Amino acid sequence: MENRIVADAHNLKKLIREAEALADESIIAMARLKQAMLSARQNPEIEVNTGQRALVRLTEAESQALAMSTSLLRVHDELSKVARIHAGPDSGEPTKLPPSDLMPTPAERERALA
Numbered sequence: 787m788e789n790r791i792v793a794d795a796h797n798l799k800k801l802i803r804e805a806e807a808l809a810d811e812s813i814i815a816m817a818r819l820k821q822a823m824l825s826a827r828q829n830p831e832i833e834v835n836t837g838q839r840a841l842v843r844l845t846e847a848e849s850q851a852l853a854m855s856t857s858l859l860r861v862h863d864e865l866s867k868v869a870r871i872h873a874g875p876d877s878g879e880p881t882k883l884p885p886s887d888l889m890p891t892p893a894e895r896e897r898a899l900a
Contacts, residue, residue: 791872791873792873794873795869795872795873798865798869799865799869802858802861802862802865805858805861806855806858806859806862809851809854809855809858810855812851813848813851813852813855816844816847816848816851817848819844820841820844820845820848823837823840823841823844824841849891849893850893852891852893853891853893853894856887856890856891856894859887
């Protein structure tokens with residue numbers, strides 16, 4: 787039974803890191819997209835307001851991706867707590883998250899008030 791707990795803990799550790807990396811990759815991809823959109827709009831043959839709604843939507847998506855990344859950090863923190871209780875100490879360095887990283891984002895606070 788203990789071997790299964792350790793195996794599950796290692797699998798969860800791998801998967802949460804993978805999820806965090808994918809969240810970061812999506813944020814990077816959106817930043818590249820925004821840069822390309824803004825560069826394309828600087829073409830003198832294009833009107834300055836071209837693509838403005840798309841930029842606004844992309845900015846909303848970036849905000850949501852950052853909120854997802856923050857939520858994954860919270861999941862990681864909770865899994866770390868569970869692991870300390872049920873799987874015992876890890877041989878590596880524990881994940882330390884500053885409390886400020888676990889605070890709600892402005893978008894999350896706004897949604898909570900709505």
